[in-house]
Amino acid sequence: MASGKAFVSAILAQYFQTKSAPVYCLDTDPVNATFAQYRVLAAEHLKVLRRGTVNEKQFDLMVEKACHGDGVFIVDTGATTFVPLWNYMLENEILAFFRSTPQRICPFGGDWRPGDERHTEWLGTAGANHV
Numbered sequence: 001m002a003s004g005k006a007f008v009s010a011i012l013a014q015y016f017q018t019k020s021a022p023v024y025c026l027d028t029d030p031v032n033a034t035f036a037q038y039r040v041l042a043a044e045h046l047k048v049l050r051r052g053t054v055n056e057k058q059f060d061l062m063v064e065k066a067c068h069g070d071g072v073f074i075v076d077t078g079a080t081t082f083v084p085l086w087n088y089m090l091e092n093e094i095l096a097f098f099r100s101t102p103q104r105i106c107p108f109g110g111d112w113r114p115g116d117e118r119h120t121e122w123l124g125t126a127g128a129n130h131v
Contacts, residue, residue, distance in 0.1 A: 005035075005076055005077070005078065005079075006027070006029075006032075006034035006035040006038075006076050006078075007034075009025070009035050009074050009075075009076040010035065010038050010041060012074050013025050013038075013041050013043075013072075013074050014041075016071075016072045016074075021071050021072050022069075022070055022071030022072070023041070023071055023072050023074065024044075024065065024069055024071060024072070024073045024074070025038075025041045025042065025043035025044065025073075025074050025076075026043065026044050026045075026046055026062060026065075026073065026074070026075045026076070027043045027044070027045045027046070027075075027076050027078075028045075028046050028047075028048045028049070028062070028075060028076065028077050028078065028081045028085065029076060029077065029078025029079075029080060029081055030047060030049050030078070030080055030081060031078060031079075031080045032078060033045045033078075034076075034078075035076035043076075046058050046061065046062055048062060048081060048085060049080070049081055049084060049085075052084065053084060054084055054085060054088040059085070059088065062075065063094065063097075066103055067101055067103060073103075
């Protein structure tokens with residue numbers, strides 16, 4: 001059953017478009033690329049999972065786009081991709097990397113549980129730099 005992440009991602013994209021910000025939409029869901037189907041948002045479908053593990057080349061491409069792009073990046077992971085992608089980000093200190101850049105990361109999703117010890121450290125240090 002869908003939790004509405006693609007729908008919320010689409011609403012966020014439209015909101016940021018009204019703020020005249022360049023918006024880049026990425027869909028990483030290997031099962032239901034719903035976000036990529038919103039043609040008006042021009043969401044790009046990236047295959048960040050390969051046989052259940054993170055495809056490092058595609059993940060690095062996504063991070064590269066976010067680091068060097070100007071604007072807002074909205075990534076819809078989908079339920080299938082969220083846990084492996086989040087674990088990969090934690091294990092490889094991707095959040096610490098983003099803390100050293102002007103970019104902000106604002107995770108949300110049906111599978112993300114505030115208070116989960118894997119997220120506590122990051123949330124505790126996020127401070128005012130994250131919305």
